[in-house]
Amino acid sequence: MAEPYAMSLSEAAAAVAARRLSPVELLDSTLGHIERVEPRVSAWARLRPEGARRQAERLGVGAATGPLHGIPIGVKDIFYTAGFETSCGSRIMAGFVPTYDATTVARLREAGAVLLGKTHTTEFASFDPSPARNPWALDHTPGGSSSGSAAALAARMCHGALGTQTSGSIVRPAAFCGVVGLKPTFGRVSRYGVHPLAWTLDHPGPMARTVRDVALLLETIAGPDPHDPATLSAPPTERYASALDDAGARERVLRRLRIGVPDRYFFDGLDAEAATAYRAAVSALGALGGTVRDVRLPDLFEAGMEAHDLIHNVEAAAVHVDRYRTRAADYGQKLRAFIETGFQVPAPTYVRAQQVRTKLIEVMHEVFRDVDVLVTPAAPGPAPEGLASTGSPVMNRPFSFLGFPSVTVPCGLTRNGLPLGLQIAGRPFEELTILRVAAAYEGATSWSEAVPPL
Amino acid sequence: MERDTSALAWTRALLTLPTETGRDFDDELEAIRRRIKAVHDAPVTHDTEPAGAPRLRRDDG
Numbered sequence: 001m002a003e004p005y006a007m008s009l010s011e012a013a014a015a016v017a018a019r020r021l022s023p024v025e026l027l028d029s030t031l032g033h034i035e036r037v038e039p040r041v042s043a044w045a046r047l048r049p050e051g052a053r054r055q056a057e058r059l060g061v062g063a064a065t066g067p068l069h070g071i072p073i074g075v076k077d078i079f080y081t082a083g084f085e086t087s088c089g090s091r092i093m094a095g096f097v098p099t100y101d102a103t104t105v106a107r108l109r110e111a112g113a114v115l116l117g118k119t120h121t122t123e124f125a126s127f128d129p130s131p132a133r134n135p136w137a138l139d140h141t142p143g144g145s146s147s148g149s150a151a152a153l154a155a156r157m158c159h160g161a162l163g164t165q166t167s168g169s170i171v172r173p174a175a176f177c178g179v180v181g182l183k184p185t186f187g188r189v190s191r192y193g194v195h196p197l198a199w200t201l202d203h204p205g206p207m208a209r210t211v212r213d214v215a216l217l218l219e220t221i222a223g224p225d226p227h228d229p230a231t232l233s234a235p236p237t238e239r240y241a242s243a244l245d246d247a248g249a250r251e252r253v254l255r256r257l258r259i260g261v262p263d264r265y266f267f268d269g270l271d272a273e274a275a276t277a278y279r280a281a282v283s284a285l286g287a288l289g290g291t292v293r294d295v296r297l298p299d300l301f302e303a304g305m306e307a308h309d310l311i312h313n314v315e316a317a318a319v320h321v322d323r324y325r326t327r328a329a330d331y332g333q334k335l336r337a338f339i340e341t342g343f344q345v346p347a348p349t350y351v352r353a354q355q356v357r358t359k360l361i362e363v364m365h366e367v368f369r370d371v372d373v374l375v376t377p378a379a380p381g382p383a384p385e386g387l388a389s390t391g392s393p394v395m396n397r398p399f400s401f402l403g404f405p406s407v408t409v410p411c412g413l414t415r416n417g418l419p420l421g422l423q424i425a426g427r428p429f430e431e432l433t434i435l436r437v438a439a440a441y442e443g444a445t446s447w448s449e450a451v452p453p454l
Numbered sequence: 455m456e457r458d459t460s461a462l463a464w465t466r467a468l469l470t471l472p473t474e475t476g477r478d479f480d481d482e483l484e485a486i487r488r489r490i491k492a493v494h495d496a497p498v499t500h501d502t503e504p505a506g507a508p509r510l511r512r513d514d515g
Contacts, residue, residue, distance in 0.1 A: 200505065232509065302492070303493060303495070303496035306489040306493055307492075310493060313486070321471075325470055325471060325472065328471075328474075328475070337478070337482045338482075340482075341482045341483055343465055343469065343475070344483060345486060345490065346490070349493055349494065351504050354505045354506050355502040355503075356493055356496045356498055357504075357505040358503055358504060358505045359497075361505065
């Protein structure tokens with residue numbers, strides 16, 4: 001048996017459910033490993049070892065509470081956690097202790113998860129980096145804004161984590177750190193209790209080391225929430241993890257799967273090694289039974305990306321305007337620039353940008369009539385060297401803008417040993433399709449088994 | 455493109471922002487200018503509903 005801290009979430013959950021492993025043993029193994037590697041990785045904003053231990057002890061003597069019984073989880077530090085500080089990577093929020101849990105956090109707790117601590121985020125989930133480092137190369141960024149969640153998972157310091165994505169903040173760090181990250185459909189997972197960056201673009205979602213683990217987290221946190229109106233019209237959630245276990249269903253889906261390869265945008269400035277890994281991944285997916293088709297992206301696609309950035313800009317300025325009046329000097333330089341430029345965008349331009357969004361969603365629905373998934377590189381290359389920036393979200397931004405679901409799965413290592421990711425996007429609320437494709441790819445390759453050399 | 459300082463001052467006064475607001479970030483504003491042009495050049499008809507409209511539901515309570 002692997003060391004408990006090194007197990008996947010699903011393996012650990014099965015071991016705890018079968019009473020081969022107690023929640024306390026799992027927690028102690030994980031905390032011991034954190035003690036060894038955290039000084040180098042800096043994934044955590046703050047840990048709660050005593051609180052986690054009390055919770056694990058309670059879970060150890062009681063009946064099974066849910067599918068995550070006793071599983072140590074990291075939560076990005078913009079999710080509210082009742083009685084435990086949530087500082088959003090910001091001087092302004094330092095010391096803030098919420099009185100309630102974000103809906104996603106509450107659902108994880110109800111399912112038996114042990115809240116291990118809060119993972120580092122860039123300032124207010126925007127651009128100014130956190131102290132987190134990439135476990136694969138400590139002088140490289142782990143990506144952002146869910147920097148600490150991705151780094152903690154890659155370094156085996158937790159079994160699952162929560163992140164959020166407004167442009168590329170789940171998929172990009174997951175790809176840079178060689179883990180799996182899912183940005184759900186807008187409305188699939190509640191935003192309640194998550195500090196906003198841009199209301200109409202924010203997507204909370206799960207991160208883990210395997211596709212099945214991400215599926216298990218998704219089915220725990222997804223579903224309608226009266227506190228988030230965007231979730232109320234969503235179709236019912238599915239049992240994503242057990243659906244992935246159905247090999248027959250997976251084969252049937254793969255046999256008739258139409259895999260779309262975009263004609264442009266995703267290849268601008270793409271690193272040569274990332275391009276090679278991407279082409280190999282597309283071939284591997286084709287070999288699994290799917291049909292690979294070229295897809296012409298709509299003419300409006302590039303204007304849509306400009307519209308995304310304007311909406312992001314304006315909504316972030318609106319989120320922060322009240323605090324900015326009195327605390328401007330306490331914001332980092334990149335977020336200050338973002339807020340201030342947001343003030344300068346005319347209101348009719350914001351409305352036009354939201355109209356462009358409506359049109360692009362409409363035409364992308366048509367694109368998805370001819371294909372079931374679009375596959376793209378998850379980032380323009382591996383994690384860039386240096387900690388002053390978190391890399392580019394350009395590959396992930398389209399699906400944040402559209403609200404369509406996307407997932408990244410590891411698809412290679414560069415010559416320097418840095419992970420690369422394959423992004424798979426699907427139709428709204430068809431998370432199960434992209435998870436099935438990601439799981440099939442993961443099962444046919446061994447990239448997800450690679451461990452950083454810490 | 456020259457920035458209209460009177461427009462900046464107006465925004466600053468309306469939103470009661472710090473006095474230094476709008477003085478820096480020329481490079482970022484140039485990117486904003488390009489984006490604004492791209493969005494207004496995009497073919498969108500006036501009957502296009504902006505995304506982000508209200509999601510209403512009947513109150514059963």
